[in-house]
Amino acid sequence: MSDMIEPIARMVNQLARLPGVGRKTAQRLAYHIVSLPEDQVRELAAAIFNGKKQVHFCSVCGNYTTEDPCPICRDDDRKNGLLCVVRDPRDVMAMERMQDFRGQYHVLHGVISPMQGIGPDDIRIRELMQRLADGSIEEVILATNPDVEGEATASYIARLIKPMGIRVTRIAHGIPVGADLEYTDEVTLSKAFQGRSEI
Amino acid sequence: MSDMIEPIARMVNQLARLPGVGRKTAQRLAYHIVSLPEDQVRELAAAIFNGKKQVHFCSVCGNYTTEDPCPICRDDDRKNGLLCVVRDPRDVMAMERMQDFRGQYHVLHGVISPMQGIGPDDIRIRELMQRLADGSIEEVILATNPDVEGEATASYIARLIKPMGIRVTRIAHGIPVGADLEYTDEVTLSKAFQGRSEI
Numbered sequence: 001m002s003d004m005i006e007p008i009a010r011m012v013n014q015l016a017r018l019p020g021v022g023r024k025t026a027q028r029l030a031y032h033i034v035s036l037p038e039d040q041v042r043e044l045a046a047a048i049f050n051g052k053k054q055v056h057f058c059s060v061c062g063n064y065t066t067e068d069p070c071p072i073c074r075d076d077d078r079k080n081g082l083l084c085v086v087r088d089p090r091d092v093m094a095m096e097r098m099q100d101f102r103g104q105y106h107v108l109h110g111v112i113s114p115m116q117g118i119g120p121d122d123i124r125i126r127e128l129m130q131r132l133a134d135g136s137i138e139e140v141i142l143a144t145n146p147d148v149e150g151e152a153t154a155s156y157i158a159r160l161i162k163p164m165g166i167r168v169t170r171i172a173h174g175i176p177v178g179a180d181l182e183y184t185d186e187v188t189l190s191k192a193f194q195g196r197s198e199i
Numbered sequence: 200m201s202d203m204i205e206p207i208a209r210m211v212n213q214l215a216r217l218p219g220v221g222r223k224t225a226q227r228l229a230y231h232i233v234s235l236p237e238d239q240v241r242e243l244a245a246a247i248f249n250g251k252k253q254v255h256f257c258s259v260c261g262n263y264t265t266e267d268p269c270p271i272c273r274d275d276d277r278k279n280g281l282l283c284v285v286r287d288p289r290d291v292m293a294m295e296r297m298q299d300f301r302g303q304y305h306v307l308h309g310v311i312s313p314m315q316g317i318g319p320d321d322i323r324i325r326e327l328m329q330r331l332a333d334g335s336i337e338e339v340i341l342a343t344n345p346d347v348e349g350e351a352t353a354s355y356i357a358r359l360i361k362p363m364g365i366r367v368t369r370i371a372h373g374i375p376v377g378a379d380l381e382y383t384d385e386v387t388l389s390k391a392f393q394g395r396s397e398i
Binding site for chain 1: 202204207216217220239244250252296
């Protein structure tokens, strides 16, 4: 006989498909879930299923939302001419946590990556250009990740937008707060050096 | 505003209650789940909920099962007079993976732990004694973990069973296969020494 009964094996298989969850972890989780009261398991399963079902993309910015347009896009206080371009909804969450940015977002849902066959038409660049057409945006802040794909995507978008007379900026590269100069890689250090500002 | 919309926040809260899943991991999982096709999420949620709902305890051995008694308890080939006592269903799984033991099991669902207020009446020792009453079991193998609680539980059960004239054995302590003598702790080494066998 198999070492796991069928319903537990099925749960393990499903859990093991999640990112960062291996078979051992999936087994530990499955046996834990089976040992929980039925109410709690119902809540867990419902939260997972409803979370997926109730969440949609905002037709304006592309962020996850339950209502369309999303609360940020509807908020008149945030229509201040600033538009922050990020790769995915998680990045919006990170920016919102910062509580410093009060403009609007545009989520690309990916970055240009020739290696993975993702070109400019596969991410929401066309939608970005459409949003910029009405002239209400004065500055586009490119906040893609500081890696090869993120940089390439930022340069590509910058080249498209600049001719429209809109200010295009890129978030700063540098040494993270609290980090140690000695252990900072050369590329970051070089970026931090180039980006130095007067004090 | 909050940095996560409500359905995602609820999913994160639920996932973060699982063992070994912190808030960061729960967020990563939640955003991954939201990005999956609805079918896959439905399968995941169903596997979790049905896994819990379809799995019960075997009224004989206490292991998880979909039918009562469980396939192992019903299997006549396994009624060979050997009974292996383990702490929880996960240990049955580990023993079954070994494919060396062909007897029956008894799951205690815990070990005696005065520190956590778990006494002999809180685990399935009474059920064990009832099973032994019919005289069909010739040897009880105590396979609780080799830690303080596991040892205490094994001694306690051994003291109860020995007067009944049933053979009581304990799984061997020793150096794990593939491990290094140099890095083995003294207690294990001492147990391995005491438990030496002729070659």
